Amino acid sequence: MLYLKKYFTEGLIQFTILLSLIGVRVDVDTYLSNQLPPLREIILGPSSAYTQTQFHNLRNTLDGYGIHPKSVDLDHFFTTRRLLNQVRQLDRLFVPSTELNTWLVHRDSETVVSASSQSSPSITLDNGAGLDDVNSPDATPAMRGGSGAPESTYNLNAADSSLGAVAPEGNQEQGNRDGNDDLTKEDIDLIDILWRQDIDLGAGREVFNYSNRQKESEEEKPSPQENKDRNEEQESWRNGINLQGAQPVDGETGESIPEQLPGLGSQTSLSLQECLRLLEATFPFGEETEFPAPVVTPEIAVSNEEVPSTSQGLPLPQQLPSAEPQLDLEQQWQDIMAIMELQAMEVNNTSLQTTSSSVNATSGTTDSNTAGNFGLSTRPTPINQDVSLHQASMPSCSQDFPQIFNPQLESVSITPRTTMLRLSSSNSTNVNSTFGATNLTGIFLPPHINSSSNNVTSTPILPDPFSTLLEESMLDEISLLDLAMEEGFSQAQASQLEDELDSDSGLSLDSSHSPASPSSSETSCSSAASSSSTSATFSEEGAVGYSTDSEVATVETEEGAVGGYQPGYSKLCRMSYQDPSQFHSLPQLDSISHNHTYNLPLSSAFSEHPELPLSSGKKTVRDKQNSKLQPPQDLLDKHSSRDERRARAMKIPFSNEKIINLPVEEFNELLAKHHLSEAQLALIRDIRRRGKNKMAAQNCRKRKLDTIINLEQGVQDLRRDKARLLKEKMEFIRSIRQMKQKMQSLYQEVFTQLRDEEGRPYPPSEYSLQYSADGSVLIMPRGLTTAEQNRKPEKKQKDKKK
DNA sequence: TCGCGATGTCATGGA
DNA sequence: GCTCCATGACATCGC
Known part of the structure; x- marks a missing residue:
C-alpha cells in the first residue's frame, strides 16, 4: 500500500504537470487526500469508483458534477487520459482499444436503442459533418457499412480476446519510439503503469459491464462539457502534447459510442482512419519528399487494426481538428470515397467483391466497415504491429489522390502537392515505376524511426505489390470491369470482352509463330540427276520411267536422309526461302536451328549428311509396300521431284538447282555451253519456271502467314489500347464527378454566406x-x-x- | 472413304 | 517482249 501511495503521489504530480500543459485543471490536494479509497477499491475489485461508469462517464469530471467525492480524482485521471488519448486520436488513425472492443460487444445488444439515439452532432464533432453525405454517391458504400455494425462488434470482440493486455506494451513501444520530446520516459512509464492498472488490477473488460454502460446511454446527448473537452483536446494538440502510454481508451469513439453507436460514429471515424492509412499507403512520396517529419510510430503507418492505438501524432491530421470547416471534411470524405472506388477496382483481387464487402469480409478487424469498402488492408486476421507496409494490399493510385488533401493540408507543405500532381499525371502503367520499392512508411515516418523500429518495412527485398497489379492483362480486366460497372454494360458483355482479351482471336495461330524456317531443299534439286545414268523413254509429257544403275543401292540410305524431316515443324519449315542469303535477313531465325535437309534431293541430302540414320521411322505403310513391290530405282524416282525425273530422263547435263537459281545471264551462258535439243531446252525452261514459281508460291504463302500473324497481333494491340482508353475514360469520368461534387459543395458554401x-x-x-x-x-x-x-x-x- | 492441310503447279497480272 | 515475281486456283499427296 505504501508503494501504491508513493507511486501514485509521484506519478500524479507528474501527471498533473502534464495536465496543466493541456489546460486541464487538476486539484492535486483533493486527489492525494482521497487517493487510497479508490485504489483500494481497485485492488479489491470493481466498485463504484472504478467501474465502467467511471471509465466512460468521463464527461462528468470536468463539468463540476463530481459523481463521487472519492472518485473525482480518479475521474480526473481517466479524464486526462481520455483527453490525451483524444488528442492523439484526432488524427483519426486510431483503432479502438481492447476495452472499447469489449464495450462494443455488449453494446451490440442495445443497438436498437442506441441506433435511434445516434446523434449527428456528435458525428459532426467527431469526424466532421458531411461525412455522412448521403447525397454523395461515393459516400454510400461507407455509409452502408453502418448496417454492418453488429458484425463489426463481433469482430471487435474477437480481436479483443486476442489483444488483451498486450496493449500497454504496444503503448510503451510506441511511446519509446515516438519522437515526442514533451514527455520524459518517466512520464511515459508512469502513464503506462497507470494504464496497466486498469487492466491488471481487476479492472478487466468484464468490469465494464452492461449496467454501467446503461448509465452512459442515459447521457448520450452531447453536453457542453463534452464540447469543452474536445476543445481542450484540440488545444492540447496545438500545444504539441502527445502523451505516451495513456490508456488507449478511445476518447472520442470510446466515449461517444454510447451516443453514436459503432454503427455510425465509430465507423465514420474508422473510415477516416482507413482513409488516412490509405493515403499513407498510396502516396508515392517516400524518401524523396520533403514532407515534414511527423511524430508517428511505425505501427500507425502499418496497421491500425490491432495496434492499441495511443500515440499517433500524425502530422497529416493535425489540420483536421483545428476548426476544420465542415466542408473540408465533407470534401475529404468524398475524395477518399472516390479513391476507394478507384482502388477497389484496381486491386488485383476480385474487386467487385471487395468493394461490396463490408464487415462480413473483414472479421477480426476493428475498423472493418470502411476497411472492407476500401478493399485493402482488410486482412482476415490481425496483423502484427511490425507488419510491413508492403504487406498491405496497396493498389495503385490514380489521379484522384491529389484531391485527398484538403486545402488546409495543402497549405502545410507544397511538396506533397507537387508529388501528388506528379502522381496524378501518371497513368496506371507507370505507377509501378513510380512506387517501385519506395518505402511507403517513409511518407510519414522519420527515416530513423522507420529504419530502426520497423525493419520489415524497410526491407527492400519484399516484392513490390504493384508489380503484379499492373499487368496488361489485369488492366484489361479492370477496364472491362469498369466498363461493366460504369457504363452499364451487361455482365454478359463484360465477360464477353474479357473472354476476347483472354483468348486468342479466331485468327489464332497457336504458338508456332516462328517465321518460316528456311529450307534449302529446293535449291539443290536433283543434283544427282545429271550424274545418274538413266535409260529413259519419253512419255507424252516428256517424263518417263527410267532405270538407274548406281543409285539403287542408296535408296534406303537416302530415305535415312529424309528421316531428318520433322513433320512437327514441316509446315513452316517447308515454306521457306530458298535462297540461303535470305536467311540472314530474318533475325528471328538466328536462334532457330532447323534441319533443312528434309526437303533436299535425295542424293544431295545424303551426300551432305551421310551420318543420318537410315531408318526414318516415317515410312508409311505405302512406302513399305512400295519398297517391296517396286524396284529401287522407282523408289528413287518417287523421292525425286517430277522435274528431276524428267531432267534425268532427258539427260540434262546440269542440276535443277542450277536451272532454277542461276541468274538469267549465267543461265543463258550455261545453255549456250551445252548443245541441247529443243526438248531439253523446253524441259529446262519449264523446270526453271516451275522451280521459281514454287519458290514464289512458298514465299507467297509465308507472306500470307506473316500477314495473318501481324493482323492478329494488331488486333491484340488494338484491344489492349481499347481497354486502356476505356480505363482512362472511367478515370476521367470519376474525376469529373468529383469535381462536380466539389463544385456543388463550394456552391453551397458560397451561397449560404x-x-x-x-x-x-x-x-x-x-x-x-x-x-x-x-x-x-x-x-x-x-x-x-x-x-x-x-x-x-x-x-x-x-x-x-x- | 472422306476431310483437311501441305505442297506443287498453272495461269495470270504487274513491275 | 522477256523475265521475275506475286497470287489465285487447282491438283496432288499424305495423314
Missing part, C-alpha cells in the same frame, strides 16, 4: 450563382434567363462575392 444589402441571406429558391467566363461569380435571380445573363453580366457585379 452571401448576404444582401440588408444582411439577409439570399433564398436559394430565388437566386442562384452563375459563373461568368472571366471567372467571376454572380448571384442571379433564378427567373433571369441565360440570355439576359449574357447580355448584362455586369449588372450584378456588385453582388460578386469576394
